[in-house]
Amino acid sequence: MTLPSLDFEILRRIRAEWFGNVRGDVLAGLVVALALIPEAIAFSIIAGVDPQVGLYASFSIAVLIAFTGGRPGMISAASAATAVLMVTLVRDHGLQYLLAATVLAGLIQIGAGVLKLGFVMRFVSRSVLTGFVNALAILIFLAQIPELTNVTWVTYAMVAGGLAIIYGFPYLTKAIPSPLVCIVVLTGLAMWLGMDVRTVSDMGELPSTLPVFLIPDIPFNLETLMIILPYSAAVAMVGLLESLLTAQIVDDLTDTPSDRNRECIGQGIANTATGFIGGMAGCAMIGQSIINIKSGGRGRLSTLMAGLFLLFMILVLGEWVGLIPMPALVAIMIMVSIGTFSWRSVKNLRDHPKSSSFVMIATVVTVIFSHNLAIGVGVGVLLSGIFFAWRVSRNFAVSTLASEDGRERTYTVTGQLFFASSEDFMKAFDFKEVLDKVTIDLSAAHIWDLSSVAAIDMAVLKFRREGAEVELKGMNTASRTLVDRLGIHDKPGALERLMGH
Template sequence: MNKIFKPKLFSILKTGLEKKQISRDVMSGIVVGIVALPLAIAFAVASGVSPEKGLITAIVAGFLISLLGGSRVQIGGPTGAFIVIVYGIVEQYGVDGLIIATMLAGVFLVIFGLLKLGTLLKYFPHSLVVGFTSGIALVIFSTQIKDAFGLSIEKVPSGFYDKWMIYFANIDSINWIAFALTVATILITVFSKKIVSKIPGSFLSIIIITLVVHLFHLEVPTIETFFGEIPNKIHITTPHFQFADLQSYIAPALTIAMLGAIESLLSAVVSDGMIGGKHRSNTELIAQGIANIVTPFFGGIPATGAIARTATNVKNGGRTPISGIVHAITLLVIMLFLGKWAKLIPMSCLAGILIVVAYNMSEWRSFISILKGSYFDILILLTTFFITVFYDLTLAIEIGVLLSAILFMKRMADISDKRINNIVDNDIIENYSDFPDKINIYEISGPLFFASARRYSEAIEEVGLKCDVLILRMRHVSFIDQTGFHNLKDAVNILRNKGITIILSGVNAEIREDLKKYQLTDLIQEELILDNFSKATEKAYEILGLTARAN
């Protein structure tokens, strides 16, 4: 257990902390708390629950994930990815059902961590992740149309197609003031950082729009219209349910657990790249599980690692879990002393913030990039996307995982069918000890596809960070899939940001074309993509201004 569950905070405290870093973490935590405030409220409202549940989740889960998690900088709380599944559970089972499903999801997450599944979950194809992330983004956007336009609709259907039919049927009830406030919110959220860089755009938009509405007595729906007063206390909640009904919560709980695990580990990987760190996957899953077991007792909803808030933490100097703990304390103080004012926030303002969130989630650039790739990647992308949008997120994940397994078998079959003897680079050099310390060589010994891409990219980063020039030998790489290119691109970006030059050696003609298609030639100049190892070593010596060794 000690080897599996090792919270980063405890390890950091053992090695000691500088006072400067503690002050940076405290300041970063306060900023992230302010960023999280409007998002926590917006995610709760969009999920069909009262606003304080979002705040409670950000406070309790955010505190526990930072205290017990396996990442230095992860910020936990409610996220946009959960809106679709939470809304569906509340519609079908009520709030008590959501509490049970969330706690059960927490149990699954702890089990995932104890079984060391954290490393496996990182190997899902990129096309699968983009498929349901883009699908969720479109669903979130569609749920905000009513409030964005101020439409007079008493009950919005849950189905995507039905939603849009009722929107068009009520198009004549548009509240143009509400629509103008939505547009203003989007513009302030997106562009305010160019003028006031230190205040988060979403927070600024809530302050400005709320003041405008109440100073000019504009008639638009607010949080108070639908939810009344926002409590400034946290109460213990106990759900009412029958044990006989427990099995009906297993499917939604597994969906929450899978979605939470994937998003939190994706966030941890992204933050690793930003700080040059390495998270502990299984510890992170156990911490996420504990947070989701405990948070519902206080009235919270599902929580996971939040990529945008984690990135904000890093950009503001946060480097230890102290910043995440301070973020939770900041939100608690705001809720206790300023929460009563949150009821004045216009619904159109929250809609504007969520539309920006949906756009940022959409990953449209990755979506288009995958559509240029292999047929199987396109199949996984479009299948998970359309099932998420038109049917059900639970089914989308189930079918996506099944397609991933089929893809894995296909890739393994491709490996056995490929012949290595047509690779251009045929020279065999096993001993690299003659090279100077500033040059490192790493060889990829097989195809770079979704099942191996993460491990190879981590190794490339580790080897590359110890030199000035990294020669990446690719003579035995018979093919690279979309996930492989995505991970390779991330590794190259990290090394380039550290000032390290990457040279590719033994690249066959097919992969060279794919490098152009996936825009890796924007990161690695074509003169550094070479067909044999001798040319690569000559180039490395030339870059360093050294005399090339005798062959």
């Protein structure tokens, strides 16, 4: 590609991503901004910080990811997935440590993008992703319990009314987001009737000015690093997992590709910058991204406008936002948890393979008990790998055929030869049989790793020790290359080395 054509391609892509759908992106950004306000406040409360921390974060992340992210049209902001991981840190060490952890999490994500680790998503099975989403939904719901304890019947009535509005209003019209209607109606009732319920302003001061650059007020030493590193690593991993999962969903909805490694770097830049303006860590949001796409948003402009509209509303309408009753936000978060949970996965427990269902349940249970999505995903990935290796090893077989005079024998290997099947490979041979020649036919097999090469070495050397000539035949190019590079059975002293053991 020549330089002029390269410049034209860059300009064409910029125009498509930013100005290919201006009207749809602007309107979708407004809808998303309206829906972001209650969620940003609610996620701040989940993390145990003032609402302005989540609101600043949502504004900052949305604006920055519009420029740096790898998936146009995807919404990133303060999220429940990262908020639940920060609860203990905030409780034990305070806000300044949360800001520092946010900066470090962003740097880790940038490193993941630079190292091109976006490909690891392909190793996360659908069962793990389902368990991840279900666990996230349960944690969101559990986070609402404190707001529903030691309260009057008025709170329960408002929550029930809020849920009725959220699920009932769309039957009248979908032009206005039902969570926004829930907030307006319940706020109006609370003010009109003078209801004694907690409001957003009771949770902390809302921002009234633009965020300013600040360096977290913490000791810069190894002890501090050891405090924030576990939280930062968990936030970085969970944030990237949810972001890349959301990117895949948006890819499917729009039939367009995304750049996973750029998305990692973009999320990292957004989080690093957000920590320096008093915001908490965030990531892509499945629900808001789907709202954006269904509202007509397709390009980066929709994400940018969502962030700018959000900032305008919290600065200009901040006094009104402080009057929002907490039951309205609880109702919205219950709606988010219900909508996030994959109810189909419960029905599929009977139909899906037992191993897949076990992985999904194990992921959910691990997350619930550890309150750490990263640990749950790690357990799920590990179990998925174990079950996959077991299934592949079950498809491995070795058949045998002796010559008419009984002096020669051919072993035919079928399937994948790797660490999980190497033991079965060795058990298939009778090393005590007196033979002149042994042929190991690997035409229908593939050799994958050092364990399988070591098993071949052992088989060949044991037959040779018993006086038989051994021939390996039929290996494909990849298998032959691996055996030639790692195998020792044809190297000087190999038999002596075996007998020495």
